[in-house]
Amino acid sequence: SNGSTLMTQIYASMVKCKLWSTCSYAAPPEAVVTTAVTNMGHVAMPASHSLAFPDPLFVSLVFGISVALMSYCTWPLSGGHLNPAVTLSMLVAMKVRPSWALCYILAQLLGAITTSALLYGLTPEHSLGEMGINKVRVTSLQALAIEMIVSFQYILCILSTSENRRDPSKCGHLIIGLSVTLGHLIGYTGCGMNPARSLGPALITFVFTNHWVFWVGPLAGGLAAAILNEWVLFPKCSGFR
Amino acid sequence: SNGSTLMTQIYASMVKCKLWSTCSYAAPPEAVVTTAVTNMGHVAMPASHSLAFPDPLFVSLVFGISVALMSYCTWPLSGGHLNPAVTLSMLVAMKVRPSWALCYILAQLLGAITTSALLYGLTPEHSLGEMGINKVRVTSLQALAIEMIVSFQYILCILSTSENRRDPSKCGHLIIGLSVTLGHLIGYTGCGMNPARSLGPALITFVFTNHWVFWVGPLAGGLAAAILNEWVLFPKCSGFR
Amino acid sequence: SNGSTLMTQIYASMVKCKLWSTCSYAAPPEAVVTTAVTNMGHVAMPASHSLAFPDPLFVSLVFGISVALMSYCTWPLSGGHLNPAVTLSMLVAMKVRPSWALCYILAQLLGAITTSALLYGLTPEHSLGEMGINKVRVTSLQALAIEMIVSFQYILCILSTSENRRDPSKCGHLIIGLSVTLGHLIGYTGCGMNPARSLGPALITFVFTNHWVFWVGPLAGGLAAAILNEWVLFPKCSGFR
Amino acid sequence: SNGSTLMTQIYASMVKCKLWSTCSYAAPPEAVVTTAVTNMGHVAMPASHSLAFPDPLFVSLVFGISVALMSYCTWPLSGGHLNPAVTLSMLVAMKVRPSWALCYILAQLLGAITTSALLYGLTPEHSLGEMGINKVRVTSLQALAIEMIVSFQYILCILSTSENRRDPSKCGHLIIGLSVTLGHLIGYTGCGMNPARSLGPALITFVFTNHWVFWVGPLAGGLAAAILNEWVLFPKCSGFR
Ligand SMILES: [Ca+2]
Ligand SMILES: [Ca+2]
Ligand SMILES: [Ca+2]
Ligand SMILES: [Ca+2]
Numbered sequence: 001s002n003g004s005t006l007m008t009q010i011y012a013s014m015v016k017c018k019l020w021s022t023c024s025y026a027a028p029p030e031a032v033v034t035t036a037v038t039n040m041g042h043v044a045m046p047a048s049h050s051l052a053f054p055d056p057l058f059v060s061l062v063f064g065i066s067v068a069l070m071s072y073c074t075w076p077l078s079g080g081h082l083n084p085a086v087t088l089s090m091l092v093a094m095k096v097r098p099s100w101a102l103c104y105i106l107a108q109l110l111g112a113i114t115t116s117a118l119l120y121g122l123t124p125e126h127s128l129g130e131m132g133i134n135k136v137r138v139t140s141l142q143a144l145a146i147e148m149i150v151s152f153q154y155i156l157c158i159l160s161t162s163e164n165r166r167d168p169s170k171c172g173h174l175i176i177g178l179s180v181t182l183g184h185l186i187g188y189t190g191c192g193m194n195p196a197r198s199l200g201p202a203l204i205t206f207v208f209t210n211h212w213v214f215w216v217g218p219l220a221g222g223l224a225a226a227i228l229n230e231w232v233l234f235p236k237c238s239g240f241r
Numbered sequence: 242s243n244g245s246t247l248m249t250q251i252y253a254s255m256v257k258c259k260l261w262s263t264c265s266y267a268a269p270p271e272a273v274v275t276t277a278v279t280n281m282g283h284v285a286m287p288a289s290h291s292l293a294f295p296d297p298l299f300v301s302l303v304f305g306i307s308v309a310l311m312s313y314c315t316w317p318l319s320g321g322h323l324n325p326a327v328t329l330s331m332l333v334a335m336k337v338r339p340s341w342a343l344c345y346i347l348a349q350l351l352g353a354i355t356t357s358a359l360l361y362g363l364t365p366e367h368s369l370g371e372m373g374i375n376k377v378r379v380t381s382l383q384a385l386a387i388e389m390i391v392s393f394q395y396i397l398c399i400l401s402t403s404e405n406r407r408d409p410s411k412c413g414h415l416i417i418g419l420s421v422t423l424g425h426l427i428g429y430t431g432c433g434m435n436p437a438r439s440l441g442p443a444l445i446t447f448v449f450t451n452h453w454v455f456w457v458g459p460l461a462g463g464l465a466a467a468i469l470n471e472w473v474l475f476p477k478c479s480g481f482r
Numbered sequence: 483s484n485g486s487t488l489m490t491q492i493y494a495s496m497v498k499c500k501l502w503s504t505c506s507y508a509a510p511p512e513a514v515v516t517t518a519v520t521n522m523g524h525v526a527m528p529a530s531h532s533l534a535f536p537d538p539l540f541v542s543l544v545f546g547i548s549v550a551l552m553s554y555c556t557w558p559l560s561g562g563h564l565n566p567a568v569t570l571s572m573l574v575a576m577k578v579r580p581s582w583a584l585c586y587i588l589a590q591l592l593g594a595i596t597t598s599a600l601l602y603g604l605t606p607e608h609s610l611g612e613m614g615i616n617k618v619r620v621t622s623l624q625a626l627a628i629e630m631i632v633s634f635q636y637i638l639c640i641l642s643t644s645e646n647r648r649d650p651s652k653c654g655h656l657i658i659g660l661s662v663t664l665g666h667l668i669g670y671t672g673c674g675m676n677p678a679r680s681l682g683p684a685l686i687t688f689v690f691t692n693h694w695v696f697w698v699g700p701l702a703g704g705l706a707a708a709i710l711n712e713w714v715l716f717p718k719c720s721g722f723r
Numbered sequence: 724s725n726g727s728t729l730m731t732q733i734y735a736s737m738v739k740c741k742l743w744s745t746c747s748y749a750a751p752p753e754a755v756v757t758t759a760v761t762n763m764g765h766v767a768m769p770a771s772h773s774l775a776f777p778d779p780l781f782v783s784l785v786f787g788i789s790v791a792l793m794s795y796c797t798w799p800l801s802g803g804h805l806n807p808a809v810t811l812s813m814l815v816a817m818k819v820r821p822s823w824a825l826c827y828i829l830a831q832l833l834g835a836i837t838t839s840a841l842l843y844g845l846t847p848e849h850s851l852g853e854m855g856i857n858k859v860r861v862t863s864l865q866a867l868a869i870e871m872i873v874s875f876q877y878i879l880c881i882l883s884t885s886e887n888r889r890d891p892s893k894c895g896h897l898i899i900g901l902s903v904t905l906g907h908l909i910g911y912t913g914c915g916m917n918p919a920r921s922l923g924p925a926l927i928t929f930v931f932t933n934h935w936v937f938w939v940g941p942l943a944g945g946l947a948a949a950i951l952n953e954w955v956l957f958p959k960c961s962g963f964r
Contacts, residue, residue, distance in 0.1 A: 057781060058298060058426065065423045069394060072416055073401045074474070153792060160796045171412060171894060175795055177419075178900075182788045185781065228755075233797065299539060299667065306664040310635060313657055314642045315715065412653060418660075540780060540908065547905045551876060554898055555883045556956070653894060659901075 060184035068177025081158065083194040084108055085218035089155045089226035095162060108196040116200035140210055147217025148224070150183040151193050155225040193218055301425035309418025322399065324435040325349055326459035330396045330467035336403060349437040357441035381451055388458025389465070391424040392434050396466040434459055542666035550659025563640065565676040566590055567700035571637045571708035577644060590678040598682035622692055629699025630706070632665040633675050637707040675700055755797075755834070783907035791900025804881065806917040807831055808941035812878045812949035818885060831919040839923035863933055870940025871947070873906040874916050878948040916941055 070082065081087045081096075087104045090096040096104070157179040161172030183193050192198040192214030202211050311323065322328045322337075325346045331337040337345070398420040402413030424434045433439040433455030443452050552564065563569045563578075569586045572578040578586070639661040643654030665675050674680040674696030684693050793805065804810045804819075810827045813819040819827070880902040884895030906916050915921040915937035925934050 057784070061298070062423065062426050065419045065426075066394070069398055069416065069420055069423065073397050073470075153789070156796050157792055171897070174412070174415070174897070175792065178788045179792055182785065182792065185785050185788075229796075302539070303664065303667050306660045306667075307635070310639055310657065310661055310664065314638050314711075415653070415656070543780070544905065544908050547901045547908075548876070551880055551898065551902055551905065555879050555952075656894070656897070 056185060060181045063184050064177040064179075064181025067180045068173045071176050072173040082108060082196075083218070084196055085151055085194065085222035086155055086158055088219055089159065089222040090162075092223060092226040093159060093230040105196075109199060112196040112200035113203055116204040140213055143210065143213050144217050146186070147192055147213060148221035150186060151218040151221030152225045154179045154183050154193055155222040156229055159225060159229040195219070297426060301422045304425050305418040305420075305422025308421045309414045312417050313414040323349060323437075324459070325437055326392055326435065326463035327396055327399055329460055330400065330463040331403075333464060333467040334400060334471040336400075346437075350440060353437040353441035354444055357445040381454055384451065384454050385458050387427070388433055388454060389462035391427060392459040392462030393466045395420045395424050395434055396463040397470055400466060400470040436460070538667060542663045545666050546659040546661075546663025549662045550655045553658050554655040564590060564678075565700070566678055567633055567676065567704035568637055568640055570701055571641065571704040572644075574705060574708040575641060575712040577641075587678075591681060594678040594682035595685055598686040622695055625692065625695050626699050628668070629674055629695060630703035632668060633700040633703030634707045636661045636665050636675055637704040638711055641707060641711040677701070779908060783904045786907050787900040787902075787904025790903045791896045794899050795896040805831065805919075806941070807919055808874055808917065808945035809878055809881055811942055812882065812945040813885075815946060815949040816882060816953040818882075828919075832922060835919040835923035836926055839927040863936055866933065866936050867940050869909070870915055870936060871944035873909060874941040874944030875948045877902045877906050877916055878945040879952055882948060882952040918942070 067082070081090055081104060084105045087096065087101045087108070091098060091101045154176075157175050161175055180193070195215045195218055198211065198214035202208055308323070322331055322345060328337065328342045328345045328349070332339060332342045395417075398416050402416055421434070436456045436459055439452065439455035443449055549564070563572055563586060566587045569578065569583045569590070573580060573583045636658075639657050643657055662675070677697045677700055680693065680696035684690055790805065804813055804827060807828045810819065810824045810831070814821060814824045877899075880898050884898055903916070918938045918941055921934065921937035925931055
């Protein structure tokens with residue numbers, strides 16, 4: 001019959017599709033997910049009550065929930081690191097090979113930059129503001145310390161959840177989302193926590209004041225978390241997977 | 242004894258009831274659940290602080306929690322798609338047969354329309370407002386893009402949770418609820434995300450300005466999620482269940 | 483040695499304690515838990531920003547979380563029904579024996595009344611207000627309809643979670659807590675949802691205006707949920723456990 | 724090759740590291756975690772909208788989430804008691820040996836004090852306020868009663884979750900976090916709930932007015948919870964683990 005012929009064709013194209021996608025497994029999700037997270041954060045910000053001082057609870061929930069969901073949806077693919085600081089920590093924890101780590105980071109940066117470019121069309125003119133660039137409201141050193149603490153707890157959570165990745169209960173996603181929410185709740189600095197997310201708007205608007213804080217803070221915090229978790233709290237000799 | 246006679250009668254009526262309900266298994270829950278969700282959203286809206294600009298956090302939580310709970314309570318019955326966009330994506334993902342999909346969509350529309358009609362009696366006069374019709378506060382194209390993004394993440398979550406339906410930990414419901422909350426937090430447009438929910442009030446008040454956005458957006462976003470999840474990220478050849 | 487003698491005495495008293503507590507297993511938790519929930523709700527209300535119109539999000543979270551936690555802590559004991567409407571539904575669903583149901587309801591009422599009496603000492607004078615009595619801000623019939631809807635979804639959730647009571651993942655508590663939060667978020671009427679909780683303050687202040695709404699609404703909503711869940715959606719012949 | 728030599732050296736240092744850290748297993752996490760929790764609470768407070776009356780929802784979420792995450796990240800190590808009142812209850816419940824309990828409490832106090840000292844550098848001058856010292860806004864006796872109730876429910880939750888420590892679903896962390904959030908939502912007194920957290924800022928600013936309330940309240944509440952849970956609700960003869 002006609003219906004079953006159509007079915008057969010769909011199945012054939014699905015098989016082809018499967019072969020292609022098996023090759024390109026891990027990298028595309030990274031780009032898609034970083035894109036989505038950055039996007040959602042930026043779309044959410046102007047929607048919150050005040051633009052000059054966006055409601056931190058509102059923004060924190062949007063970031064936390066979106067990271068939890070994106071982590072859930074792409075779980076078995078790329079391990080959920082949407083962030084150069086996470087990837088670096090995973091490398092130090094020997095949970096990702098150097099070559100893969102490089103791919104991930106490039107995909108993350110690419111995703112963040114294209115998103116920031118796409119943003120102009122989506123955000124209403126009057127609420128575009130300064131495109132949600134992370135601003136330093138305290139001194140640089142205070143901002144750096146806060147970025148480190150915030151990223152430290154975030155990446156410690158990611159390393160903890162990655163232990164029981166094959167665990168049937170998928171609460172790890174909620175843990176990671178809560179951690180992102182916490183980071184944005186306690187961040188004075190607009191909470192970078194993710195160098196890729198900070199780079200995107202900075203490149204588009206070409207404002208790089210104190211931009212280094214949002215690279216050094218997360219990377220140092222993540223490094224500290226990796227060392228604490230892998231070498232002090234739960235030392236084990238596993239080697240690269 | 243008297244007590245055990247009564248017991249026997251109750252058991253007999255339960256057996257009869259069981260036979261009848263086995264036949265009409267999947268369709269009634271759809272109508273009940275769509276009704277409940279629409280209802281709760283509308284009841285909640287006027288209760289929030291300001292009517293002209295209802296507190297988005299408040300409305301988002303009500304929608305998210307009610308979808309999570311309704312999905313939990315009807316889980317093994319109709320698979321939890323309370324929304325024509327979800328049903329279309331399930332059809333594309335070959336997780337529901339075409340004839341069932343049609344039944345579901347009809348039940349969803351019926352539920353939404355009857356609810357909107359019932360609404361007049363429940364809402365206090367002064368807070369009826371415009372019955373929570375989705376309004377486009379940005380340009381139509383921006384609204385369309387946002388509807389697509391919001392529905393994309395929602396239906397991607399639904400497809401992800403439907404993979405492990407027999408999973409003992411029922412966290413999937415929370416994931417879906419969080420996704421609905423996220424959608425309402427980032428939606429400029431009053432967040433349709435569900436054509437059935439948008440149709441109900443539009444029909445009752447007979448205001449169809451920009452109504453197409455709330456059909457094209459969710460359906461296109463859902464289609465994109467289905468293609469990404471089923472054919473790119475997690476391709477498999479399963480056929481209809 | 484001295485230490486081990488002490489240890490032996492402690493063990494002996496623990497064994498005695500065990501025998502006594504096995505007899506009085508189910509009733510005391512009911513009283514303790516109803517007391518705690520009522521208490522927390524009343525303590526929370528004056529702490530919220532405005533007394534005339536307490537922040538509904540704040541109150542909703544306090545009620546939802548406290549019910550979730552109390553349900554978690556007493557789970558295997560009395561099945562978690564802290565509410566005459568729940569107990570009635572459980573009776574209709576044949577999940578509790580009539581004699582036990584009566585005990586539960588008496589314990590619930592007793593707990594709520596003693597709590598309301600204790601309340602005078604704990605709440606600061608100036609913020610005592612009207613002791614958080616449920617007030618009808620809409621017409622009686624609208625209040626009744628809302629009470630029914632709110633209790634319907636609450637008790638449907640309780641019945642759903644009680645299916646998989648031996649489930650290892652304890653997400654059922656969160657579901658119940660979310661349901662209580664939802665009920666308080668959408669309740670115009672101050673959300674009774676629990677006749678015991680409504681009776682306590684009414685008795686102490688001797689204000690019984692519209693008090694019947696907070697009995698008829700929850701009991702009717704619970705009855706509807708029990709019939710829907712046990713006889714329509716998931717019919718089965720199990721008899722009393 | 725060069726790469727594998729480096730790898731070998733890293734492995735060697737990891738093995739050494741493992742030996743060392745096995746000895747110092749339980750105590751360091753206690754200090755780290757108490758430090759982190761205190762820190763986050765204090766960093767969060769000034770960030771909330773108003774300093775004179777910080778948004779209780781905001782502060783409650785920060786405390787709750789941070790305790791949940793820290794409990795998650797250090798789970799198998801020190802059992803998650805970050806608080807002298809918790810440790811005392813665990814001792815009464817015979818879930819920790821006296822010598823270990825002493826170690827824990829000392830680590831907790833040390834962590835809280837050093838954190839309060841570190842705080843001066845991190846918090847912006849103008850928002851330092853009174854360093855988030857717990858203040859008694861009601862009479863001392865009312866504050867004491869509230870502290871007892873709040874700590875009672877918190878420690879009851881901790882004892883409940885410690886039953887199923889080897890449970891695959893890690894929802895216990897969320898339960899504990901919710902309990903902390905609840906405690907801060909209903910606390911008039913600035914919610915101590917944790918003598919270590921109260922001691923830190925008091926020592927630094929040398930203000931000890933009503934300080935006893937924040938020791939007697941939590942310890943008495945915790946004791947009551949331990950007796951209720953271990954000797955009344957779920958009595959068992961297990962002895963020290
Ligand atoms: Ca981020
Ligand atoms: Ca919806
Ligand atoms: Ca209640
Ligand atoms: Ca605390």
